[in-house]
Amino acid sequence: MKQEKVWLQHYPKGIPKSLHYEEKSLHSYLEEAAAKHPFKTALHFMGKNMTYQTVYEKARRLAYRLQQLGVKKGDRVAVMLANTPQSVICYYGVLMAGAVVVQTNPLYVEKEIQHQLKDSQAKVMICLDLLFPRVEKVRAQTDVEHVIVTSIKDYLPFPKNFIYPLTQKRKNNLRVHIVYNEITHPLKEILSTKAGKLKDYHIRPKEDLALLQYTGGTTGRAKGVMLTHYNLVANTKQCLTWMEKTKKGKEVLLAALPFFHVYGMTTVMNVSVMHDAKMIILPKFDPLQVLKAIQKHRVTLFPGAPTMYVGLAHQPKLKKYDLSSIKACLSGSAPLPLEVQEQFEQLTKGKIVEGYGLTEASPVVICSPIWGKRKPKSIGLPWPDTDAAILSQETGNIAEAGEIGEIIVKGPQVMKGYWSREQDTKAAFKDGWLLTGDMGYMDEDGYFYIVDRKKDMIIAGGFNIYPREVEEVLYEHPAVQETAVIGVADPYRGETVKAFIVLKEHQHVTKEELEEHCRKYLAAYKVPHQFEYRKELPKTIIGKVLKRTLSEEENAAEEKTNKTM
Known part of the structure; x- marks a missing residue:
């Protein structure tokens, strides 16, 4: 199957059609930045700066200690940290040791932590002190031999480092007591001890893994996506090329996206290091703190999720802050409402601009031109050296322009496969193309459009209904702040459309008015039959709405109703 790259003619003049990708390790870019700009600020965290030389040296100290603990090339090291300087240091330190990073969500409960540690066979876990009790409960059931523990306060300036433990205890009533021994080690001590000579493990960028990034597990147990050094270097370089008007060594990135998610890891952390930029790290997303950070640090690049931009747009004090330093924002993980844009x-x-990607592609494959022609509701054009096409559900071949089918992709950023899951890996590819599971279409100019997740499609009375199309119409109503549309059981139609609505502050709209609004833009069979108002929607850490949770709630409610009948 072959797709003609009609989109190349719509690339802005400053973006080449193909790039040169150096076969280098991902961590070598940190080493180069430290050599070129040793005293340039790499990180800013809660009032404290850290230079590139300091970040590199501390990462090297961790790498040396990991090797002393027996970590060899290809061994997996799990990192379960919030956005802090330690998360950057540990990420690159693990790579310097020749090991593979296993990013672990700090929100995981014991069962999820145990699954990820067992599946990856991680030998070492690096975690926050507040998370240590969860790790300790499951460690005996895993291959973890050593646990390295850190605290957010370790890299806070005085007096915040003194106040922080007191406020945490008062807020959460948490008193974590850790006994350090031959298994449990303090990261602060490791990073303050000089490193000896590292064992020089030769990295083969196209073959050797840098990262095991676990998918969300929406269709079952989470799978480890195998991403090589080359995959991640390629996607980072593609991202920098797309941001053609930025200048190396001159940019300031806001790190509000979590580093443990592949989107934040690539578009913020790796981009910042490869671009010799300054990274303003926030431990969590708070609209007011983001506005303050943008104004104070003159942030130029702010990759985020739609919910972040929605949150900022509805912050009461928004207009009091100067945001004019912003050059570009890449929005991903969910549809970006036009009003917010x-x-x-x-x-x-x-x-x-809105982009599109998936964990299996490091993650970005398609994005609207930042300083070029954009089309309403389009996710944009494939990035340099990225092939994208629509797989016809009827013929199994490349679809014609305008035909809805499954989006398939190829490129240097596409994963090696799923960890220890040969059958899943085979099922993920067709003739060398990665099957994304997302439904969409391509227009005659090569611009792509998302219709919806293949698994989220609603079949009502024999008609295919894509929730995203309904959501886009609902977002156009002036009273709607957020919405999520799912299919729910219906005795007559099989499934029917239900919309969950979060209203803007001080706004009111009836279900009848929403239905009337939808009928103006949608065929009758697509109009929601049910509406439910919510104060908020369940979301992932990066702001993607958890439709699975909404569906589970609906199924549980239906079962309860059936039992009482």
């Missing part, structure tokens, strides 16, 4: 661009005078 227009409002944010008006406020910042910068550009905000």
Whole structure:
């Protein structure tokens, strides 16, 4: 199967059609930045700066200690940290040791931690002190031989480092007591001890793994996506090329996306290091803190999720802050409402564009041009050296322009496969193309459009209904702040459309008014039959709405009703 790259003719002039990808290890870019700009600020965290030389040296100290603990090339080291300087240091330190990073969500409960540690066969876990009790409960059932523990306060400036433990105990009533021994080690001590000579493990970028990134597990147990050094270097370079008007060594990135998610890891952390930029790290997303950070540090690049931009757009004090330093925002993980895009661009005078990707592709494959032609509701054009096409559900071949089918992709950023899951890996590819599971279409100019997740498609009375199309219409109503659409059981139609609605503050709209609004833009069979108002929607850490959770709640409610009948 072959797809003609009609999109190349719509690339902005400054973006080449193909790139040169160096076969280098991912961590070598940190080493180069430290050599070129040793005293340049690499990280800023809660009032404290850290230079590139300091970040590199501390990462090297961790690498040396890991090797002393027996970590060899290819061994897996799990990292379960919030956005802090330690998360950057540990990420690159693990790579320097020749090992593979296993990013672990700090929100995971014991069962999820145990599955990931057992599946990856990680030998070492690096975690926050507040998370240590969860790790300790499951460690005996895993291959973990050593646990390295750190605290957020370790890299806070005085007096925040003194106040932080007191406020945490008061807020959460947490008193974690850790006994350090031959198994449990303090990261602060490791990073303050000089390193000896590292064992020089030769990295083969196209073959050797840098990362095991676990998928969300929406269709079952989470799978480890195997991403090589080459995959991650390629996607980072593609991202930098797409941001053509940025200048190396001159940019300031806001790190509000979590580093333990592949989107934040690539578009913020790896981009910042490869671009010799300054990274402003926030431990969590708080709209007011983000506005303050943008103004104070003159942030130029702010990759985020739609819910972040929605949160900022509805922050009461928004107009009090100067956001004019923003050059570009890459939005991913969910559809970006047009209203929010227009409002944010008006406020910042910068550009905000929607992109598309998936963990299996490091993650970005398609994005709207930042300083080029954009089309409403389009996710944009494939990145340099990325093939994308639509797989016809009827013929099994490449679809014609405008035909809805499954989006398939190829490129240097596409994964090696799933960890220890040969059958799943085979099922993920067709003739060398990665099957994304997302439904969409390509227009005659090569611009791509998402219709919805293949598994989220609603079949009502024999008609295919894509929730995203309904959501886009609902977002156009002035009273709607957020929405999620799912299929629910219906005795007559098999499934019917239900919309969950979060209203903007001080707004009110009846279900009848929403239905009337939908009927203006949708065929009758697509109009939601049910509406439910919510104060908030369940979301992942990066702001993607958990439709699975909504479906589970609906199924549980239906079962309860059936039992009482």
